[in-house]
Structure formats: C-alpha cells, structure tokens
Amino acid sequence: MKKPIPIGVSPRHVHLSQDDFHRLFGSEATLTRTRDLTQKGQFASEQIVTLATAVGKIDHVRVLGPFRSATQVELALSDAVRLGLNPPVRDSGDHEGSPGITLIGPEGRIEIQQGVILAQRHVHMTPHDAREYEVVDKETVFMAVSVPAHSGNRSAQRTIIFGDALIRVHENHQLDFHLDTDEANAAGVITGDLAVLFKIGSIPMQNNRNYYPKKHLYNEYDVRRAMREGRIIIIEKGTLLTPSARDLGRGKEVFEYR
Ligand SMILES: [Zn+2]
Incomplete structure (x- = not known):
C-alpha cells in the first residue's frame, strides 16, 4: 500500500482581492500574517470579516493571504444552509455561475456578485x-x-x-x-x-481521463503541454493537427481517436 496522506481541514474562509481588502479594512491597512498554512506562501491573517445574506450572517470569518485576483468565499455546506445559499462545488478560482454575498469589515462593506463556493475536496x-x-x-x-x-x-x-x-x-x-x-x-x-x-480502475468514472481543452487546431505547444500535464487530446472528424504536433505526439499515447 502507498503511504497514507495527511489530512488538512479547512474551516470557512475568505480570499480577497487587494481592492476588496482595502474597501473592507481601509486604504492604509495591511494584511497581517499570523500563521503559515501547509501550502507554501499561503497564510492565515489577523483579519476577519462578517458574511451576510438576507437570510443570515456568520461572524469572524478568517481572511487568508496572499491576495487573489478575485475575491472568493469558501464555505462548508452547513454554512451555506445557514446563509440560504446554494453554492456549487468548485476548484479554487472557478467562480462562473456561483452566488454572491455581502462581506463586512471594520471600514466598509462590499457585495460580490459571484465567488461563493464549496471547495472541491x-x-x-x-x-x-x-x-x-x-x-x-x-x-x-x-x-x-x-x-x-x-x-x-x-x-x-x-x-x-x-x-x-x-x-x-x-x-x-x-x-x-x-x-x-x-x-x-x-x-x-x-x-x-x-x-x-x-482508484477503482474497473469503474469507468466520468472524470477519470484528463482531457486537454477542446480546440479545432492543435499545434506543437498544445501537444507538449498535454504530455507534460498527462492530458489526452481528442482527435475527431475535423480536428486539425500541425505536422510538428503530429510528429511530437506519435506513439506517445497523447491522442485519443474518436
Ligand atoms: Zn488546498
């Protein structure tokens, strides 16, 4: 058996964009590191916010650093129920179609239109x-x-x-x-x-194969990237490959013909 993997439990938390941080904590404020998290560069800050919806609110939600390009609120499902929200399960940074929320800090409040997610384990x-x-x-x-x-x-x-x-x-x-x-x-x-x-190899899981984003024309760069990331490029009727892309992928199990 392969060696077991340590578990890290993430309580509800918020990642802020720099602009949103200053709206909540004031233009002079700095994000203050209190504790490093397991993943390099990530840290818990001194700062906390309140999350609010028309249905409920949750106080003392920790802000994690560093800043992100877009503000993101990660909840447990029971938190979402308390707030009357139904967020999707998402990988970090994928906010398309997720609900918004109000964040309240000591110096201001903001309403985000999207960004509330349940983090995919x-x-x-x-x-x-x-x-x-x-x-x-x-x-x-x-x-x-x-x-x-x-x-x-x-x-x-x-x-x-x-x-x-x-x-x-x-x-x-x-x-x-x-x-x-x-x-x-x-x-x-x-x-x-x-x-x-x-892994259960015998059960065909929907996401078991890891596909490269679908394109009409794949070049050498695509094939190299797919190979590096262990992804599969689907070749169907009408899909074009540059000659160098075809050469690069030949015999490498990077193409799946349909
Ligand atoms: Zn993580």
Missing part, C-alpha cells in the same frame, strides 16, 4: 508524489478516511470513502488532503489524521 502533491501515487494533475481519486484506532475519545469507527477528490500537482505543493469542516466532521477526523488514496 482535493489532494495537493508534487510531480514526484504524483508519480509515486500513479496519478496526474486534475484526475479525481477516492480517499478513504478513518479515525486512528488509538485516538482516545474518538474511538468509534466512522470510516468514509470520499470520491471526487481532485489531484492538484505543483512543484511547491506539500502532500496534503484538504477537506472542509463538514466533510471532516462526518468522518470524525481532524488535521493530521491520515487518508489512503486509491
């Missing part, structure tokens, strides 16, 4: 880890989560197998399986507990 890892676990970026896997037998008052077993765990590969990543608080509580696990990654 995901596993951070390096390219080296990805080879070890035989997975590729953006692939989804199963993660089995169980309270360790020795953990005192958390004695009852409530093993859960999470599907749709998104693999996220980057040089700077630390091996970590990120769950929100609802997901972690359902299994009775806390940060530092362990999860086991596995």
Whole structure:
C-alpha cells in the first residue's frame, strides 16, 4: 500500500482581492500574517470579516493571504444552509455561475456578485508524489478516511470513502488532503489524521481521463503541454493537427481517436 496522506481541514474562509481588502479594512491597512498554512506562501491573517445574506450572517470569518485576483468565499455546506445559499462545488478560482454575498469589515462593506463556493475536496502533491501515487494533475481519486484506532475519545469507527477528490500537482505543493469542516466532521477526523488514496480502475468514472481543452487546431505547444500535464487530446472528424504536433505526439499515447 502507498503511504497514507495527511489530512488538512479547512474551516470557512475568505480570499480577497487587494481592492476588496482595502474597501473592507481601509486604504492604509495591511494584511497581517499570523500563521503559515501547509501550502507554501499561503497564510492565515489577523483579519476577519462578517458574511451576510438576507437570510443570515456568520461572524469572524478568517481572511487568508496572499491576495487573489478575485475575491472568493469558501464555505462548508452547513454554512451555506445557514446563509440560504446554494453554492456549487468548485476548484479554487472557478467562480462562473456561483452566488454572491455581502462581506463586512471594520471600514466598509462590499457585495460580490459571484465567488461563493464549496471547495472541491482535493489532494495537493508534487510531480514526484504524483508519480509515486500513479496519478496526474486534475484526475479525481477516492480517499478513504478513518479515525486512528488509538485516538482516545474518538474511538468509534466512522470510516468514509470520499470520491471526487481532485489531484492538484505543483512543484511547491506539500502532500496534503484538504477537506472542509463538514466533510471532516462526518468522518470524525481532524488535521493530521491520515487518508489512503486509491482508484477503482474497473469503474469507468466520468472524470477519470484528463482531457486537454477542446480546440479545432492543435499545434506543437498544445501537444507538449498535454504530455507534460498527462492530458489526452481528442482527435475527431475535423480536428486539425500541425505536422510538428503530429510528429511530437506519435506513439506517445497523447491522442485519443474518436
Ligand atoms: Zn488546498
């Protein structure tokens, strides 16, 4: 068996754009780091905001740094229910069609039109880890989560197998399986507990193959990128390949003919 992966539980939090930060905390304010998070460069700040909708509000929501290009609110489903929202499950940064919300800081309030999501459960890892676990970026896997037998008052077993765990590969990543608080509580696990990654090859999962974005014409750059990211380019009737792209991909299992 491959070595288990540590679990990191993410409570509800907010990422802010620099502009939104200043609207909430004032033009002179700085985002103050209090604690580094597991993933390199990410940190918890001193700053907190209130989230509000017509239905309810939640105080003391932590702002994480650094700044993002767009403000994003990550909730657990139970938080969303409290606020009367129905956010989609999304990878970080994908806000299309997600609901908006009001954020209130000490110096102002803003209304965002979109950006409230439930984070898709995901596993951070390096390219080296990805080879070890035989997975590729953006692939989804199963993660089995169980309270360790020795953990005192958390004695009852409530093993859960999470599907749709998104693999996220980057040089700077630390091996970590990120769950929100609802997901972690359902299994009775806390940060530092362990999860086991596995795949069920015999079940054709919808997202099992990792496809390159669909285009009419693929060039050498596309093929190189697809190979680097372990993605498949679909070749169907009418799809064009430049000669160099065709040469590069020949015999490399990067093309899927339909
Ligand atoms: Zn994460």
